[in-house]
Each structure stands twice: as C-alpha cells, then as structure tokens.
Amino acid sequence: MGRPEVPEAVDPSRLVELTELDEIEVEIEKLVAGGDGLGRYKGVAIFVARSAPGDRLRVRIVERQPQYARAEILEVLQPGADRRPPPCAHFADCGGCSLQHLEDQAQVEWKVRAAREALDRLSGLEIDVPERVVRGDAWHYRLRAQLQMDGDPGAARVGYFGRRSHDLVPIRECPVLAEPLEAFVTELPKLLQERVPRRLDVTLGGEGELSCGPALPGLPTGGVTRRVGDLAYEYDARTFFQAHRGLLEELTEAVIGTERGEWAFDLYAGVGLFSLPLAKLYSQVTAVESDRIAVRYLRKNARRAHLTNVEVVDSAVETWIDRMPKHADRVIVDPPRPGLALHVRGALRRLRPSRITYISCHPAALARDLGSLDPDFALEGLVYLDLFPQTGHLEIVAQLRARD
Ligand SMILES: C[S@@+](CC[C@H](N)C(=O)[O-])C[C@H]1O[C@@H](n2cnc3c(N)ncnc32)[C@H](O)[C@@H]1O
Numbered sequence: 529m530g531r532p533e534v535p536e537a538v539d540p541s542r543l544v545e546l547t548e549l550d551e552i553e554v555e556i557e558k559l560v561a562g563g564d565g566l567g568r569y570k571g572v573a574i575f576v577a578r579s580a581p582g583d584r585l586r587v588r589i590v591e592r593q594p595q596y597a598r599a600e601i602l603e604v605l606q607p608g609a610d611r612r613p614p615p616c617a618h619f620a621d622c623g624g625c626s627l628q629h630l631e632d633q634a635q636v637e638w639k640v641r642a643a644r645e646a647l648d649r650l651s652g653l654e655i656d657v658p659e660r661v662v663r664g665d666a667w668h669y670r671l672r673a674q675l676q677m678d679g680d681p682g683a684a685r686v687g688y689f690g691r692r693s694h695d696l697v698p699i700r701e702c703p704v705l706a707e708p709l710e711a712f713v714t715e716l717p718k719l720l721q722e723r724v725p726r727r728l729d730v731t732l733g734g735e736g737e738l739s740c741g742p743a744l745p746g747l748p749t750g751g752v753t754r755r756v757g758d759l760a761y762e763y764d765a766r767t768f769f770q771a772h773r774g775l776l777e778e779l780t781e782a783v784i785g786t787e788r789g790e791w792a793f794d795l796y797a798g799v800g801l802f803s804l805p806l807a808k809l810y811s812q813v814t815a816v817e818s819d820r821i822a823v824r825y826l827r828k829n830a831r832r833a834h835l836t837n838v839e840v841v842d843s844a845v846e847t848w849i850d851r852m853p854k855h856a857d858r859v860i861v862d863p864p865r866p867g868l869a870l871h872v873r874g875a876l877r878r879l880r881p882s883r884i885t886y887i888s889c890h891p892a893a894l895a896r897d898l899g900s901l902d903p904d905f906a907l908e909g910l911v912y913l914d915l916f917p918q919t920g921h922l923e924i925v926a927q928l929r930a931r932d
Contacts, residue, residue, distance in 0.1 A: 559581065561646040564577050565580065569597075580608035583604060584606035585605060610630050624688045635666075647891055649895070650892055657908055660910070662779075667917070669773055669775075675716070676689055677724055704917070713730065728742070728747075754769075761825075762828060763798075763822075770915065789810050791812050791853065792859070794813060797822075799822050800815060807830070815830075827840050846872060852881075855882065856881040857882050880930050883927070884927075885928070905929065905930055908929050
C-alpha cells in the first residue's frame, strides 16, 4: 500500500538503463493518488513529487524499484499550465503541504481524476455510478496542527517535519491553519516558558477556544466544542476530529443522507461526528471506537444531545465485529488509512447489512475493500471532498447497498 500505483505493466528490464542519481528529462502527464506527478522515461513510470501536469522537467532519480522510479526536480524546463509560485514562504522545505505549486481549482480536478483512476484500476470493478465533488476554502481551513519543536524555554523553535525528513522546519506562518490557530502557533515560542515538548498537538473549537496536548503550564488544555448542523461536539487535541472547518456539514450530509431505519452501526466512530446525526434517523445506534479518550467524549456528546439511543462500545472493531447482528440496516465505516482488516471485510460480507457507507482518504485501500465487498455489496455513489487542500489527500465517501 505504501508503493505508488504503477499505471500499467512496464518492462522491468528498461529500468536497468536507469541508475540512482541519473539525471533525465521527463514530461508530467498527470497526478497519481497521493499527489505525485507521473512522467515516463522509455515507458517506465517516474514519480516526481511537487510536479505539475504538463511540466517538462530535468529530474534526478532518487529511488529505483523493479517497476518504477522516483525522481526529484532539478529544474523546471517548461511549467505546466496549472503551475504557480507556492504562496507559503515555507513550502520548499516544510513537509506539511505538497501541492501549493498548483492552482487551487486544478489541485481538486487532478486529485479527483487520480483517485478515480486508482479506484478503477485497483478495485477490479467497472465503476459507473453518480459522482459528486465538494470543495471549500483552500486556505485557512485547518482545525488541527501537529507541531514539532526543539530548543530551550523562551527560545523554542516551533514548526513541522521537513520534506521526507524528521528535521524541524521552524515556521513564521502557516496559511492552511484557521486564523486563530495560525496566530497561536506563531506566538508559541514566547509561550513555552517552562518546558519545550518535542511534539504538541493543537486543536481549535467553534468559539476560537484552543486545546493543546500534552498539557503544559500556560497553554490551553481540555475540551473544546464545535457545532455541526444542530449538534455540538466536544473533543480535544488528543482525539481525532475532521480537519476542514468549512466542510463538516457537507461531509456529514454526504455520509448520513436521509434514509431511516431500525439498527445502525458507526464503526471507527471518533467523538461521534456521524453517530449523533445517525441516531436521529435510526431507532438504535451502536458506535464502536478504540480510543479511550474519544469514547469518553462520544458518550458525553450523545448525552448532551439527549440521544439515549446511542450505545458506545469501547473496543477495536476487529475484536467486536462478530457481535454485530445479521442484516443490520446500516453500517458506517471510517477506518484509518490502511482500510478494513481482512477479518472485518469477511464479517461484513457474512453479516450483510442493507447499506454500508465507507469513508476513506486512501483510494488504494478503498479500491481493495470495494473490490472484496463487491460480490455482496454494489457501489451506488461516490462523493469526493477536498478536506485537505494544498496536500495530495482527498476524502472519498462511497455508498454501497447489499445485493439481492
Ligand atoms: C478517521 S477517524 C474517524 C472518526 C469519525 N468517524 C469522524 O469522522 O470524526 C478513525 C477513528 O477510528 C479509531 N480507530 C482506529 N483504529 C481502530 C480500531 N481498530 N477499532 C476501532 N476504532 C479505531 C481512531 O481512534 C479514530 O477515532
């Protein structure tokens, strides 16, 4: 799964002609899932980070594999039509963003195309379903930051890991962060007067309130609250919460829809972003989540919303799944990047819920799982949400229905 997707079979003997550190010229055809550009050298796939479709580049080979190579840009000989100067001063060194060199609108178009191609190629399915693309603000959207730091109290350096390294890149600005978060991050060196942790997670609530983890003297900590539609969610810096502040409603709507029923399951539930609206449409909701802190917030969020029909299970989905009843009405799965374990896919096929909604930010994992669920579940629709502008990532919501 860590390997890029090789677009089509190549003759591996061609790679013998390429050695590491070789310099070659390539033209970039398109982006692949994850955001790298794809060029070819004598038919061999060459993946080039931070390239733009249409670029003609002089590159250096930095990695050779049996079926493809990776290269780094040495010189842009002819820029592609969508290339632009990256707006953030740190883009060249910082590992946080990878697509700032592409126009905002073009990023979404190329990412959707790449995700769609990965789904086609890796699922083994002929996908022909309604599709929709949802995009929001491309800047100042992020609600969370995972900061790296070093130095002494009063003189700390605060930033992110560098590109493909664990070297700290100190930052003066970070224009993908929501403004209050960006202001806080740039003030942080002054605020860290007693201790400088190596890593600090920070998250923003709906009223501008902040939460940091781990807890440190002088820094805000504890729960923050954000409304999505008519529901309120409390979470903190240690728990997962979706990162794009402008697309929370759209994501929830794309996932939940309007169908009603008896028994629904929200697997990998976090603090309940989907469990709560689900509980308004289904008589009984079971939410399964393995992170203890998230479980605590999930229970609290359901209680606050007076949703007494939400049962929260503190467990890994893999150990719980065999307890799911047969023929449930609805199952939502929002697993981490590697997707569903083989055992979970097998259990879903055996238990045959009427509907599955699958949320993924990893097209290759989603493709594999759609392929293995396909004998029992037909794909009915896809929504692509640009939850991570300026990066190669894209969120995909796939709706599936049990076959008769
Ligand atoms: C991508 S997040 C989605 C959370 C939630 N659906 C949301 O949108 O806010 C995945 C969640 O799954 C949880 N998780 C990871 N592995 C798990 C497992 N094996 N079993 C249950 N939960 C797990 C994580 O703690 C995290 O809260």
